[in-house]
Amino acid sequence: MPRELIRAKGHDRVRSLGHLANAWIEYFVVHGPGDVQGRPIMHGQEYYDFVVDCYVCSNEATNNHRVYDSAFFSRPKGADKSGMGARLALFEAFGPCRFAGWAKGGEVYKDPWGLGFRYEYQKGEPMGAPVHVPYIRIMATEEGQTGNVYDSIYYNLTDSDALMSRPPGVKVRLSGVTLPGGGEITPSTASSAAKDGGKETFVVFDETHLYNTPELRRMYKTVTRNMRKRKKLAGTWFLETTTMYARGEDSIAEATFNEAKRNQERQPARQRLLYDHRWGECEDLSNLEQLSVAIKEAFGEAIDWNDLQGIIDDFHDTRNDTQDSRRYFLNAATETADAWFAQHELQGIFNPDARLEPGDTIALGFDGSRKRNRGVTDATALIAFRLRDRCLFEIRIWEQPEGPDGKTWEVPRLEVDAEVRKMFKLYSVVAFYADPAKWEETVGKWEADFGSRLKKKSTLQHPIQWWMTGNRNRIVVDSLKNFYEAAIDKTLHHDGSAALIRHLLNARRRAVAKLGYTIMKEHPDSAKKIDGAIAAMLAYTAGIDALAAGVPAETPRVEAPYRIR
Secondary structure: OOEEEEOOOOOOOOOEOHHHHHHHHHHHOEOOOOOOOOOEOOOOHHHHHHHHHHOEEOOOOHHHHEOOOEEEEEOOOOOOHHHHHHHHHHHHHHOOOEEEEEOOOOOEEEOOOOOOOEEEOOOOOEEEEOOOOOEEEEEOOOOOOOHHHHHHHHHHHHOOOOHHHOOOOOEEEOOEEEOOOOOEEEEEOHHHHHHOOOOOOEEEEEOHHHOOOHHHHHHHHHHHHHHHHHHHHHOOEEEEEEOOOEOOOOOHHHHHHHHHHHHHHOOOOOOOEEEEEEOOOOOOOOOHHHHHHHHHHHHHHHHHHOOHHHHHHHHHOOOOOHHHHHHHHOOOOEOOOOEOOOHHHHHOOEOOOOOOOOOOEEEEEEEOOOOOOOOOOOOEEEEEEEOOOOEEEEEEEEOOOOOHHHOOOOOOHHHHHHHHHHHHHHOEEEEEEEEOOOOHHHHHHHHHHHHHHOOOOOOOOOOOEOOOOOOOHHHHHHHHHHHHHHHHOOOOEEOOOHHHHHHHHHOEEEEEOOOEEEEEOOOOOOOOOOHHHHHHHHHHHHHHHHHHOOOOOOOOOOOOOOOOO
8 A cells, every 4th residue: 555654663552642532523523614514523544543643642751742743644635634634623722632641541531511521541541631721723825715624623613513612711703713711723824924923732734735935935934933932841733734745846745755754764763753645656547447546545545535436537637637636636746847757657666675685796886975165965875786686775875964963064985985895895796887076086996996806897997987977978868868768667676765766856857969868956056966866877877787798697606615425
């Protein structure tokens, strides 16, 4: 199932206020405006589990025992993401949503309004209490709009048949809700959020793929920064709901997606972000069976209240952009027009069982960088290509750290050199192509130490140097074309490295006279690096050249002779 669920180490659904939250929501909350308006909430297992994940607790008292300070919920259009935001906002405003100790078993929570809600805690389960003076902010993208999240909240608090209309002392207006004791639920836009002093305990950022303007990005940063003022005691957190973003728009959804990927790569990882994204994959949209399966995979339990045939018809309506349909209904990443690879193309050549073993016959590719005077320092990448199954492996990609640590960062040249030398100790390296720009001295040492061992050399004089500049446009263009066609034909595979995939997706095609195209960053000072993509192409090219020269795909294992007695 195409789903990525990134959670903190030690995440334990037993130790969560989410079981209480689900019971409270299903008792008090109804669906807002729409086809199922006024009907009770009944979460399926998938949505139930997401609520549980949001409220997982730990023994750490920081931030009121909350494991997560933010949650990212990515689903297709029509999957009730805004409804989820409204339900959690109501629980945050009125419910027992903060840690109040560990249950011994048998303790009971009853609602304070006498409306009949009763919840008995299990042993070891966290107990809940309301937030002291909750301030809930619901973000909308356009002036004059309250958005779907607040519309659902407003309906629950004003419809006479809804239980949430009965708690006393609540003042409800289209412009906001005043809660007993001084709390608020406020729908906000970018301009109004910027003027506020920042009292938020919980925020819903709905459809963050639309937060793609400077004003909306500033608003997001302002509000999330403000939340730190109440973080420790109030257990502040926020929810992002979104449909998949369009690449290159620099939306908040894209930034969070990239942050989640970096969290996977970091050691140790930042684990305060709960990331839940599911999507569907379909290479041939004209294949009805494939498309139907992909839509069901993307929607999960939300397919139960959506029209599958209607969604299929949307894909086949020639008036619609198929890229938009992929993004809206498969929740899949779409690419800019000049992207080298699409997400689904790289997913199609992922080999989940690939493991590089000592003694494997490999080729290496290297692209180095140095400290830049402006912008972000380019990455340095070392990639391996195993000949027997034509699979790429990330050995290391060195990248400038974020924050203060990155300001003085330089590529650790001694560490890079040690990694290359380790490759020659552990594996049978038969070819090695390296772009020597700014690394001429180091590459020269590698040639002196290892050049004679290579079965396929770049040139007789320089067995490792493989220049990307000079009069080599034709060679570079042809090598990039061969790499791309091998990936599309699925004769090339990769190990699923998050950093390598990110670099391949960052690469943009640029025309080279009448020769074809090369690849570059989106602009020279972009923080989106492509050095891993270059190193992968060099490793692949070195490996294919070695095979073409007759180098065996596997090194014969030599067994020690023994004497028969």
